[in-house]
Amino acid sequence: MLNLVITLRQKTHEVWHSRFVRSVAVIATGTAGAQAITMAFAPLITRLYGPEAYGVQGTFMAILGVAVPIGALAYPISIVLPRRDEEALGIIRLSVYVSVFVAALLAFGLWLGGEVAISILEIESVGDFIYLVPVAMLLAAWKQIAQEWLIRKKEFGVIARSALATSGILNSARALAGFVHPVGAVLIVLATLVEALHTLLMLIGIRKRTTVDRSEPSEVSKVSIIELASRHRDFPLYRAPQIMINAASQSLPVLMLSAFFGPSTAGFYMLSIMVMGMPTALVGMAVSDVFYARITEAAHNGENLSRHILRATGVLAVIGFIPFSIVMLFGPWLFSLVFGAEWSVAGEYARWLAFFFFFNLVNKPSNAAVPVLGIQRGLLFYEVLSTGGKVAGFLLGFYWLNSDIWAVATFSIIGVFAYGGVMLWIYLCAVRWDRDARISQ
Template sequence: MIVVTGTAIAQVITVCTTPVLTRMYTPDQFGVLSIFVVILSGATIVSCLCYEPAVVLPADEASAIKLLIGCILISALMAGFSYISLLSAAAPIARFFNITDSLSMLWWIPWTIIGMGLFQAFTYWNMRLKKFKYLAASRICQSGVTAAVQIKGGLIGAGSSYLIYGQLLGLFVAVLVLGYETISQRFRMLVHGLLRPQELAAPLNQYRNFPLYSTWGTLMNTAAFQCVPLLLLKFHGTTVVGLYFLASRVVSMPMSLIGNALGQVLYQRVSDQLGQGQNIAKLIAKVVGGSILVWTPPFFLLFLFSPAIFSIFFGSQWNSAGYYAQALIPLFLLQLITSPASVVLIALNKQHIAARLQAILLAVALLSLGLTLSLSNSPLLSLIVYSLCQCIVYFVYLLVIIHCASTSIGEIFSEMKTIMRIREYELQPDRV
């Protein structure tokens, strides 16, 4: 509950400042920010090679802290590798995507990888210790600092650079909040592990399925979403990308607000129940059923009134983003229902199944977007086709999760009926 509350406050900050920022910055400037967010998303995955969820699993703290140290060292190595790669690749990448004016943005990639590596590693370490107050505080500080820097940039007319600086500074402030307890209480253990990296081999090898399957699976899942702004950039430029960025940011807010936090807490509960030999079927059925009941009505209302909402709250120049949002709403609703429950596959050590499904998501995304963008000059049509195709794959993904959790659609409907009966009883007036 603490994590959800902290994430909610962080998202309230984002929600309240977004209408201000959309009147300070143009869609073109938001398009540049969108490309940086794509980089940030990629850095989230490669920074620790997806070892960070394993930090929660060992029974003894010594093995867990070795995994934590391993994540830190891996992120440093990946940052160094990215810097060396950029020495020869930065200019060709900028030319390919027509962003030569924003070439300097690419040189923030190594710092982004380091920042995301530390953020992810310390997040799961605090989850292990059940220090949920640090998770909540980090998200609030991150949103607050990001918003403050971006608003300052808008006031002085600094352009898209301050949108990016805000993201980076917010990230590193969150790292400081998350790492405070670990560094202050376990400094000697961290130093010992950093000085003796050979001792990290055993735990890293034990959980090798995480980088072998989760890295590629998560990378493909993220690419299935992040290929959209990249392809829109290639075919239509930064203005269309900026409009798409705002649409996806608004529609994905529930995922950022509740979905990610729910997934983290659910991962902890599923791991605990499996460790105690308990069945997780009822838990997963309740989570999926509850998500359907909670999120379907507001998403339906947003679908009906998106263009008007975007024009009123964000300004008339963002009207087209409302139509993009309508195209994306079915996809993000299914993602919001499916993604938190997908931690079951990680907890059951079935990352290979998730990897295959995520490969299908990426292939379908590239095929649907690539064809429609090549054959049509309408970004909206491309987004509609992309969204519908991804919805089909996500529904299959959900069915696989239900099967692996040993639950069923019937049990999910049963949990939904129970939730509705409880809610109906709570709403009844007291009887004397």
Template sequence: MKIFKQKIKTLFQGSFVKNVSMLVGGTAFAQLITIILLPVLTRLYSPEDFGVLAVYLSFVSLISVVSCLRLEIAIPIPKEDKDAVALFVLSLGSVVIVTLLTTIGTILFLEQIDQATQGKLEGYVWLIPLSVFFSGIYAALQYWATRKKAFSLVAKTRLSQAIGGNSTQIGFGYAGLAPLGLLIGQLVNTGAGIIGLSRYFTKNSRTLLRNISFNELKSIFKQYDRFPKYSTWEAFANSGAIQIPVILIAYYAVSAEAGFLMLAMRLLSAPMSLIGGAVGQVYLAEASEKNYEGKLRQFTYNTVTALAKIGTPPILFAGVAAPFLIPVIFGEEWQRTGMLIAWMSPWFLMQFITSPVSMALHINNNQKIAMCLQFFGLFLRVGGVVIAGLYFNDYIVEIYALTGLVFYFIYLCIVLLMLKNK
């Protein structure tokens, strides 16, 4: 952690490094708890159980990412708090509506879901609407805290998520309730932190909340309608490019490939969540100001350079060492995960560099371009997995990893090109 903070301090200046450090600290403890307990979970749950969790998370992620109609990411942008509160209220209303639609959809299409997942979610579909609701509420509250730069509070919620989710999964695992324990634990992880963030929101915006009228909500919605119009589809395409292939891999693969992939993604996402996620939130909070000052281009270049220097050594080391270390740490039956990490490391490195600065397109009102890029990624990655499933089944995850690398490289090039033209 000291090494990471020293590197960040040499690459960033001012409040940026302070805010990133706050989020890094809380996320570091959360990730440390998760990584330490993973060897316990892999001995309580089988690769097939993790495969069920992978499919469940894929459905939840596909829906929850658009549950606020992307109005939540606009909360840090307005200059006036009253406009931001209106966006927050609109986000909550969207979550309620999407949750109701999800509940109805799971009831009406239960048979189709069972067929698409080969019965992996049988008996667990009822958890999907709950996860969507908790995820949407947390996202809206988190972006309000980001607007107020309450990064220490966000860091605390990350810690409570890790403790609550992992302890629940271990408890259910020892009770022999698999794979239900993994799913309930994930639900607890999603909802943890909502109470603390809710208290912070009501404490700082109670008066503004009371004075909001329907006409004001309507006016703000029209002002920021580009987010539901374009960012919602962009977010769905982005999530679909990651999650739909997981469902397809679970469908095409004859073994517990989705379970091996689930563990590999969880391990590789740790450094990205640790640094990249924190940088992304602070970047969004700072980028609006930099854009008003005409400094967004250089600020983005500095961020990309910093992320490349910070992320390359640990992620590439993980790719080289994983085939040897994974069987020792997690058990021999998880050896396939080590090979997948080796293939997926370049993809996650490029994602680590690109994702935090992708919001530059939104700051500059280039939502259409962002949406087109995400749909390109959706077709590229889903198409690659479908072709692999039909003709190259033994290499389906490897092809999935290569398409991820290609997509994020192209995305980064477009972001930098648009800023240069700007």
């Protein structure tokens, strides 16, 4: 028994003093601070603006969420992968060029047919603010480029501090503006400006904290932008569509609720996903960012990838069990207590979405391993099937059950099965990778 206790203490000490856990803790601390600021302001902001204003902002963010993944055609994700910094810098230049071109193309398209798009999507509540989408998309692409370089250089502290400062400024601005003019338009403008602020803070961190490693001579500097675009073409071909479809599957409920039940219902949903997404934002994204860099390094070193995925997934499952279980049991009461009695419906949504977001949380390590395993084409195929199933579930709730709550419930249940399936598939791919690596040695 004594030996068992000593062994457990040694293992615990190894875990908490590992570089991986320290890196996760750095990002999680910054994210926790950012989320704490958001939650501290939330009871005030929800009372100032109300469900309708939240719904207008949610509709805009849903549209932006679908547009952002194609902003740089997912090329920034590949910045972490090259062994040498020079090739990574080439991908950064490629990503910037692509983001400017795509944003200009979208702006031109909206100039020609913006009013038609508003009418088709039934988003009159957003109105002319749809023309801010290309600007916000471009800023979001640059933010991702900066973040991926920081992940590559393992400067997780810069990411954490940037998130913390951005959250403080954004929520303070929301609260102050809410006393003067509490409408959805204010929330949309601030959501656009905050992308610029977040990007600027990370660029300042990059300038101060990162350097380019030129110690290894290579031919990378001679590689053209076109060659880099071709070398990493699986990102625009498979990963960008996959991310866009995934974003669409999460944005469609907001757009559908707004179209069928009005902006207030969409506002209830927006608040519920904001709260349910907190564990993912707090821990899941921190693990995902650090794990992406770690598993890339592990692949370069010939380590066991499936073991890394399994351990990280298990840790997230343990972390997420208690908070999501509490919302499942007491969701409506908690939302009414914290945000005001008019937000009880958001608690009902959250009760069902807790299942979905629990699996979304534990899926992060598997999703981060996809570029390393080279299975982005398969992930795209999965995303098409998953999104089709979730949209069908939502429509079932609308048209057959005639209930917004049942629409959210069916969406969540189908999403749970989809996440479970893709995690199993990615794990089996990692097992095959490990087996092939052993054979080749």
